Every structure is written in C-alpha cells, then in structure tokens.
Amino acid sequence: MKNGFITIGLILSMGIVSPFAATGFVKIQGGHHTYNNIETIPTKDTALVLGAAAYPNRLSDILKDRVDTAIELYQAGKVQKLVMSGGEWEAKDMKTYAIQQGVPAEHIIEDPWGLNTLASIENIAKEEKAITIVSQEYHLPRALFMADSFGMDAVGMSADKQIYLNMDDYQKREFLAINKAIVDLFFGDTRNIFKTFE
Numbered sequence: 247m248k249n250g251f252i253t254i255g256l257i258l259s260m261g262i263v264s265p266f267a268a269t270g271f272v273k274i275q276g277g278h279h280t281y282n283n284i285e286t287i288p289t290k291d292t293a294l295v296l297g298a299a300a301y302p303n304r305l306s307d308i309l310k311d312r313v314d315t316a317i318e319l320y321q322a323g324k325v326q327k328l329v330m331s332g333g334e335w336e337a338k339d340m341k342t343y344a345i346q347q348g349v350p351a352e353h354i355i356e357d358p359w360g361l362n363t364l365a366s367i368e369n370i371a372k373e374e375k376a377i378t379i380v381s382q383e384y385h386l387p388r389a390l391f392m393a394d395s396f397g398m399d400a401v402g403m404s405a406d407k408q409i410y411l412n413m414d415d416y417q418k419r420e421f422l423a424i425n426k427a428i429v430d431l432f433f434g435d436t437r438n439i440f441k442t443f444e
Contacts, residue, residue, distance in 0.1 A: 280386050280402040284322050287403055292374045293325040296366055296381045296389060297332020300339045308382060308410055313340050315405035316380045317347050325378055327353045329370055331360030363389055363423075364430055371396040378403050382410070384417050388424045 281287040293316045299306035305313065319325045328349065330340035337356040345351050360366035367389065370377060376399045379389045386402035393400035 279390050282404045284318055287324055288401055289324050290376045290378045292327050292329055293319050293378045293380050294329045294370050297336045297360055300336045311407040312380050312405040313343055315403055317344055317349055320349055329355045329357055331357035331366035333361055334358040364392055367392040371398055375399055380405050382406050384420050388427050
C-alpha cells in the first residue's frame with residue numbers, strides 16, 4: 247500500500263489474531279498523515295468533507311466544525327475546491343453553509359451518495375487522486391486507510407475545534423468501524439449487513 251501504510255497481509259493477520267492490534271496500527275499509520283495546523287499541511291487539489299448529522303436549519307457541531315475547517319483550508323489556498331459528501335440534504339446543507347461563509351458555489355461539489363465513509367472515499371476516488379480529508383481526529387485514520395487502499399494521495403486535516411458530547415461513544419463505534427472497514431476492503435462489502443458502524 248502507498249504512503250507508508252502497513253502491508254495488507256500484515257494488517258489482515260493482526261485483525262485475525264487481535265482486532266485491537268489491527269485498530270491500533272491503522273490509528274498509528276493514519277496519525278502519520280494527519281495534521282492539526284493549516285500552515286503545515288501539504289497543498290492538495292480538493293478537500294473531502296465527510297458528512298455527519300445535519301438538523302433542520304443548522305449543522306451539528308461536529309459537521310459545522312468540519313465545514314469550517316474546510317473553508318479555512320480553501321481560504322488559505324491549501325485546496326482549490328470542496329467536496330461535501332453525505333446524504334442528499336446533508337450535502338446540500340453543507341454547501342449552503344459554505345456559500346454563506348464566502349466560498350464561491352462553483353468551487354463546491356455536492357456528493358449526495360456519500361452515505362458512509364467508504365462510499366465517500368469510493369466516490370471521490372473516481373475523480374480525484376490528491377485530496378485532503380476533513381474530519382475529527384478520531385475518524386481520520388479509518389478514512390485515510392480507506393483512501394490509501396484506493397491508491398489515493400491523501401492527508402487528513404483535524405476538525406476538532408471543541409470538546410464534543412458523547413465522544414466516548416464515537417470512539418467505541420470507531421473501533422468496530424475500523425475492523426469492519428478491513429473486512430469491507432479486503433473480504434467484501436458488508437455495508438448492507440452492518441449499517442450501525444458506518
């Protein structure tokens with residue numbers, strides 16, 4: 247695999263022996279490609295903003311922070327366009343918010359079929375190769391692992407701007423989601439079976 251990620255065979259062996267080991271290595275390797283400072287992150291063509299909950303008339307705190315971070319990348323000249331990936335209304339609300347903050351509409355692409363992290367990565371991999379993935383730090387290792395499996399040149403930008411409620415629950419779900427991602431990528435797609443952890 248690219249970008250210094252451990253080999254497929256090794257991670258599969260770890261997943262069989264211990265899901266904790268596989269999760270740990272995905273997190274470590276993803277951490278090597280995660281940035282917290284816009285000044286130091288490499289310039290890429292596109293920012294992929296991964297979706298989260300959107301409520302009527304507002305984005306959730308987690309999603310707002312992701313979009314705000316992507317806007318900051320755009321304003322700093324670190325990316326040239328933004329891809330808002332999520333469900334139909336989610337992606338639309340993300341785009342609307344970014345336009346309200348001054349990003350030109352022609353520089354924003356909606357991906358209303360990004361219903362989970364793997365779908366978002368699959369969709370953008372058809373069009374882009376050099377991307378910055380924007381999400382919270384707990385989520386980025388899995389997203390980067392997926393992007394690497396599609397041969398993408400990807401880095402992650404942390405969108406953590408506050409302490410989030412229920413973060414313990416998110417992290418527990420992420421442990422399961424990382425191991426599910428390994429199965430999806432190398433043994434076949436389980437998204438129709440295990441929708442809870444996407």
